[in-house]
Structure formats: C-alpha cells, structure tokens
Amino acid sequence: MKPLSDIGLVGLAVMGENLILNMASKGYTVTAYNRSVDKVDSFIAGRAAGKTIRGARSIEELVASLAKPRKIMLMVKAGKPVDDFIEQLIPHLEAGDIIIDGGNTHFPDTDRRTEYLESKGLLFIGTGVSGGEEGALTGPSIMPGGSNAAWPHVKEIFQNISAKVADNSPCCDWVGDKGAGHFVKMVHNGIEYGDMQLICEAYQIMKEVLGMSTDEMHEVFAEWNKGELESYLVEITRDILGYKENGEALVEKILDTAGQKGTGKWTGVIALDLGVPLTLISEAVFARCLSSQKDERVQASKLISGPAVNFEGDKKAFVNDLRNALFASKIISYTQGYLLMREAGKEYGWNLNYGGIAMMWRGGCIIRSSFLSNIKDAFDKNPELNNLLLDDYFRKTVEAAQAGWRRVAAAAIVNGIPAPTITSALTYFDGYRTARLPANLLQAQRDYFGAHTYERTDKPRGEFFHTNWTGRGGHTSSSTYNV
Numbered sequence: 001m002k003p004l005s006d007i008g009l010v011g012l013a014v015m016g017e018n019l020i021l022n023m024a025s026k027g028y029t030v031t032a033y034n035r036s037v038d039k040v041d042s043f044i045a046g047r048a049a050g051k052t053i054r055g056a057r058s059i060e061e062l063v064a065s066l067a068k069p070r071k072i073m074l075m076v077k078a079g080k081p082v083d084d085f086i087e088q089l090i091p092h093l094e095a096g097d098i099i100i101d102g103g104n105t106h107f108p109d110t111d112r113r114t115e116y117l118e119s120k121g122l123l124f125i126g127t128g129v130s131g132g133e134e135g136a137l138t139g140p141s142i143m144p145g146g147s148n149a150a151w152p153h154v155k156e157i158f159q160n161i162s163a164k165v166a167d168n169s170p171c172c173d174w175v176g177d178k179g180a181g182h183f184v185k186m187v188h189n190g191i192e193y194g195d196m197q198l199i200c201e202a203y204q205i206m207k208e209v210l211g212m213s214t215d216e217m218h219e220v221f222a223e224w225n226k227g228e229l230e231s232y233l234v235e236i237t238r239d240i241l242g243y244k245e246n247g248e249a250l251v252e253k254i255l256d257t258a259g260q261k262g263t264g265k266w267t268g269v270i271a272l273d274l275g276v277p278l279t280l281i282s283e284a285v286f287a288r289c290l291s292s293q294k295d296e297r298v299q300a301s302k303l304i305s306g307p308a309v310n311f312e313g314d315k316k317a318f319v320n321d322l323r324n325a326l327f328a329s330k331i332i333s334y335t336q337g338y339l340l341m342r343e344a345g346k347e348y349g350w351n352l353n354y355g356g357i358a359m360m361w362r363g364g365c366i367i368r369s370s371f372l373s374n375i376k377d378a379f380d381k382n383p384e385l386n387n388l389l390l391d392d393y394f395r396k397t398v399e400a401a402q403a404g405w406r407r408v409a410a411a412a413i414v415n416g417i418p419a420p421t422i423t424s425a426l427t428y429f430d431g432y433r434t435a436r437l438p439a440n441l442l443q444a445q446r447d448y449f450g451a452h453t454y455e456r457t458d459k460p461r462g463e464f465f466h467t468n469w470t471g472r473g474g475h476t477s478s479s480t481y482n483v
Contacts, residue, residue: 001052002029004067007157008056009075010085012039015129016075017047018136019102019161024051026160031055033062063092069123069153073100079109086113095121098150102129104263107179107186114146114178123150126178128185130365131163139163141365142172143188143357145181163364171363176350183344184357187337190267190281192366193260194333194421195233197284201419202326203237205408209311209415210318214249218242220319228397229327231369258288267340274343278336279428280329283420306416318411321404328401329425334375335388336428342386355379389432398429451477 008031009020016034023030032048033056034040044055056062063070070093074085082101089099099117101110101124110126117124124146131140142162144151151174162172175181206212206220221238225231243250264285271278290297311318338354345352358375361367378391388394409426412419431437446452451473453464466477 011075110179123147189263193264324401324404325408332425
C-alpha cells in the first residue's frame with residue numbers, strides 16, 4: 001500500500017463501497033471515510049480486508065492521508081449533505097485540491113458548487129456514475145463535468161475504473177464545464193425511465209392481450225436480446241421473468257407501485273423550460289406517478305368498466321409487431337434525449353460531444369444498448385445532426401417498423417391497455433414528419449382571445465399580424481414572446 005492514497009471516498013453505501021473496491025482492484029490506494037465511523041471499521045475489517053484500502057475516522061485523517069493535489073469523492077445523498085461535507089472539507093484543503101460529487105445531483109447545484117469552490121482556489125467535479133451496484137464494482141459509465149483544470153488529475157483513475165467496450169475504449173470522457181456532466185447523467189436517467197416503461201408496456205400487452213405466461217415472455221425477451229434490442233434492460237427483464245420463488249414467477253408477486261428519485265422529473269421540467277418535446281420520457285414519469293395511486297386505482301377498477309380484451313390475430317406475428325414497436329419507440333426516446341442535450345448545449349454554452357456521449361453509454365450504464373454504436377456513427381457522419389430521425393439508419397429503421405408499431409398502439413387502445421410511452425412515441429414520430437400541423441388554428445385562437453398575433457403563410461417569416469376578430473377589439477396587439 002502506498003504511503004499516501006491516490007484518492008479518498010466519502011460515503012460507504014452501496015455505490016461508495018463498490019467504487020472503492022473497483023479502484024483498489026485497478027491498483028489504486030484509496031482512503032474510505034463515512035460519517036458513521038463504525039461503517040468504516042466494519043468495511044476495513046470485511047470487504048476491504050487485505051486490499052489497498054485504508055480507513056479514516058475523521059475529516060482531518062482523511063485529508064492527511066491523501067497525495068496532492070488531494071482528490072476526494074463524495075458518494076452521499078444529493079442536496080444538503082453534499083454542501084455540508086464540502087463545508088467540512090474546505091478548511092482542511094489547499095489551492096488546487098479537488099472535490100468530486102458522484103451522486104445524482106441536479107446540475108444547477110453543480111454549477112453553483114463549481115463557481116463557489118473555484119472562488120476559494122479549489123476545483124470541483126460533478127460526475128454522473130451509472131451502472132448500479134454491479135457497474136460500480138466492475139466498471140460503470142462515468143460522465144464528469146465541472147472545473148476543466150481538474151480533469152487531467154482524475155482522468156486516469158476515472159477511465160481505468162470505467163466500463164470498457166469492444167475496442168477497450170473507456171466509457172468515460174470529459175463532458176464539459178460546470179454542470180454538464182450531471183446534466184448528461186440526468187438525461188441518461190430520463191432515457192432510462194422511458195426504456196423501462198416501454199418494456200413494461202410490452203410486458204403488459206403480452207400478458208393481457210396475448211395471455212402469455214411469464215415463461216413464454218421470458219423466452220421472447222431472451223430472443224429479443226440476441227438482435228437489435230440487445231441491451232442491459234432487455235437482458236435483466238429476461239432474467240426477472242424467468243425468476244421463480246416456490247415455483248411461481250416472483251415478478252407477479254411484486255406490488256405494482258413504482259418509486260422514483262427525481263432525475264426523471266428534472267428531465268421533464270428542464271425540457272419544458274427549454275421548449276423541447278420530451279413526450280415519451282415525461283409520460284414515463286407520469287406513469288410512475290399513476291402507479292403510486294394503487295388504492296384509488298383498485299377502487300376505480302371496481303366502478304369503471306372498459307372494453308373486453310379480444311385478440312384473434314396471429315400471436316407470433318403480433319409478438320414481432322411488439323418487437324418493432326419497442327425498438328421504434330426506444331429510438332424516439334433516445335432521439336428526444338439528444339434533442340434536449342442539443343438545446344441545453346446552446347442554452348448553457350456547452351460544447352457536447354454527442355457521439356462521445358453515446359460511447360460513454362455503450363457499456364457499464366443502465367441504458368447500454370447495442371444501437372448506441374449507430375448513434376455514434378450518425379454523429380460521426382454529421383456532427384450537426386439536428387434529429388436522429390434524419391439519419392439514414394434511424395429513418396429507415398423506424399419506417400420499416402412503423403406498420404407493426406401502429407398495430408400494437410391500436411391493439412392497446414382498442415383493448416383498453418394503457419401504453420402511454422408507445423403511443424406518445426408514435427404521436428411524436430407522426431408530428432415530426434408532418435409538414436403542416438393544426439397549430440395555425442391554435443395561433444388563431446390565441447390571437448382571437450389574447451391578441452397574441454400570428455405569422456402568415458403568404459408573408460415572410462418574422463412578420464406578425466393581428467386580426468380584430470369580433471370587430472370590437474381595436475388594433476392593439478400583445479407583444480410576441482416565447483417561453
């Protein structure tokens with residue numbers, strides 16, 4: 001063990017413990033610290049025993065154990081606990097030392113903390129870490145941003161402990177300054193919400209419309225994971241559907257109420273702020289909200305009737321339609337996530353590497369998927385690509401899938417099966433490919449009641465007009481603005 005540690009880590013919950021073990025397995029010496037020092041003692045005596053890991057029983061001991069510039073990673077609950085630890089650390093640090101926040105932090109907090117610590121001569125990194133318990137131990141996806149000057153000091157550690165893809169390139173690279181890293185992690189989590197809900201809708205349609213058993217569904221997901229749908233979430237769905245407890249599928253014994261930690265909500269709120277149609281991910285968040293109303297839904301199910309489920313088609317063909325619907329909707333989820341990142345890049349001055357982000361997500365993280373390579377290819381061909389649907393591969397793929405996609409959406413609606421993300425994805429696709437939407441009528445309505453003005457098809461863009469629709473309104477119009 002080195003006389004001074006390469007890095008210190010605060011927080012010995014699931015992610016913290018496993019990241020420390022990951023770092024030690026790559027040859028780094030790590031100091032572990034936790035507010036409850038008994039956790040430090042038990043960790044050093046247990047999983048960390050015999051490894052290049054030392055424990056610290058105080059902040060002072062933690063800081064004293066580190067090589068300069070000191071690097072301290074916080075894996076604690078987002079919000080006030082991060083600020084509290086920062087304040088505890090500051091008096092013991094010197095200019096150039098680095099504090100790293102590896103939690104699910106909202107990016108404006110990272111903006112604030114970067115500026116605050118830089119004003120004190122210190123450096124700050126806010127990094128997304130994705131991969132769960134297993135990823136943290138064996139190689140997560142890491143998305144760092146913050147003080148640019150800090151990156152050279154942590155690059156080797158972060159890239160060595162991150163997941164690797166086929167060519168051994170790391171699923172980690174510098175995202176951008178201030179909150180860029182945590183923003184990209186937030187979008188990652190939003191896409192994760194969308195992917196999970198899409199899979200759940202496919203599961204419910206299989207179960208309710210086709211009457212498939214969990215064993216049959218297990219086989220379908222196993223087959224899907226061999227093709228273009230190959231991904232971590234399809235893989236674990238396969239495993240979940242095959243898991244038995246006392247000979248019965250465990251998944252059917254789990255209560256249908258979903259929790260959330262806030263990153264999906266943040267993604268939806270920012271999309272509204274920036275005017276990005278993040279419809280699929282927002283529906284996934286709302287689906288979790290609706291799931292939490294369990295008691296009310298049970299009561300409603302006894303009072304409100306819907307259509308009788310009736311399927312008379314080719315079961316095997318419909319399962320293939322479901323595959324197409326899932327894949328096409330998944331493409332829409334990533335499309336909308338990339339739209340949000342592009343708009344945020346413009347808004348916050350971040351020069352985001354969109355192909356590089358796809359590669360960071362290619363391994364280690366929850367949304368890792370084989371077609372992320374196609375996203376990288378799309379941006380390699382056209383770095384200024386506005387929408388993934390304009391890339392030949394994605395355009396042709398969705399066009400080929402749309403017939404089955406439409407049959408699935410129709411079957412869900414006709415049979416009364418809620419499929420908010422599959423249907424919202426299809427609606428976005430149809431809206432995006434439509435040259436003329438009914439917003440002309442909407443704008444006429446706005447002008448009628450609020451004198452909000454409108455542009456005309458027979459006049460140049462940027463000229464605004466108002467009509468005195470009632471004859472009583474005069475000629476005064478509202479100023480034009482967009483939010």
